[in-house]
Amino acid sequence: MGWMGKIVGGTIGFALGGPLGAIFGTAFGHAFDTGSELDAPRGGPRLSRVEQNQLTFFVAAFSMLAKLARADGRVTPEEIDSIEAFMEKDLRLNADSRHAAVNIFRTALNAPGTFDDFARQFYGEFHDQPQMLEVMIEVLLRVAVSDGSMTVKEEELIMVAVNTFRFSSVRYNQLKSKYVKTADKAYAVLGCSPDDDDDQVKRCYRQRVQEYHPDKIAAKGLPDEFTRFAQDKFREIQEAWDQIKEARGIK
Template sequence: MSFFGKFIGGTIGFLMGGPLGAIAGVAFAHVLQQSQDADRISGSSYFRNYNRRMNTTEHSHMTFFVGAFSLLAKLANVDGELTRNEEATIRRFMIEELRLDPTSQYTALRIFDAALSTDQDYGDIARQFYREFRNRPQILELMIDILFRVAIADGGVNKAEGSMILNIARIFNFQQYQYDRIKERYVANTNKYYAILNCRPEDNDETIKKSYRKLVRENHPDAIAAKGLPDEFQKVAADKFRQIQDAYEHIRKERGF
């Protein structure tokens, strides 16, 4: 059962607070009301644990899931208009990249639509996301990575999208060079493989090996999961880990070490 399959009748976003709690409240108000009505009719105890507080892991999972699809909604609408192509890109991301089950797809779309319909500022959403994950830089970098991945899937990163992603990176307390290295992974250039390894072509072999070993330790899917990444996003983490390995192998063969 998916994370949201277990959570939909429980504590959902109302206990999150902040702009993400407000978006979750809009997204699930009708679901919660329908479930409560069913309980009154059937006398079931489905909502018995509604006021149970989320534990730390559950709170992190909820924040990432709601935050990710809220920021993706703001990215898709950053120029003031959500096109069919942009909407199709989000759906493909959910199905092909994340491989969400039907419950999680429905949940993601409710969050996406709620974020579009509310006046919550993407900066406020990003700041709440940062507060949750400020001590987990791999999670913050993965979020920026996801934003770029979805932006280029729509045909390339336009000026408005690039500006928004840069602003979010700054809210995440990234230095300019950190942002540039993530961007270089998706914007065509000859240094893509070095950017993936957080290196430059002029770095020596030992520097590249050291950076590779550090990235492998920090970005192994099991390590990322332990830091608060929901199961639904594990494929993205695994793809990034594969990118690191492929980049290192390309550079290793190129340099002959």
């Protein structure tokens, strides 16, 4: 994510308005231009569309996680530990990216923008990219349960994202069951049910593989660190399929 350093240093231009732009501008000292775009070098190079998507995803993720951490009115040491573990173990952020993520997270904790605001702007950017919406929902779920359980208030916020994203409630419950023991995890990963016949399970597997193939995800505009998260998801799909095949005797 080398472009992050260029943005922070003011050597490359970009456009990120709305509540997410306010978070980034406050976190890194950028001024606002006409209230819709962050200040940038006049006539200088600008982020590509993919890089712009990566910036939006990165800022939205850590802004929404900050509001999720404050869901019960305060941020506990355990919640901070879970966010740091997510940065280190799941995303494997380098020093620059980690510093940027921490700045965004801390800024969003006390910012006037709400979780709803961030979710709406994120959906406006990625409404036609269902994989991006699903990755965000799963990021929220993973962090919410990383301290051992998901509180009612945390799930209420996640459901705000589910509803804002017009995300399938069935698919949400399947994702949730990967982290909260409510169903068979392998079937949840593929987006199907233990009651489905072999043909339906195969169809679900093929669809998930197509959606999360690394080459396809790489072209969507996820930041590099979240691309690795999606690659882990792809491996998880393969492992779930292998487990179900063995259990059902599918050749």
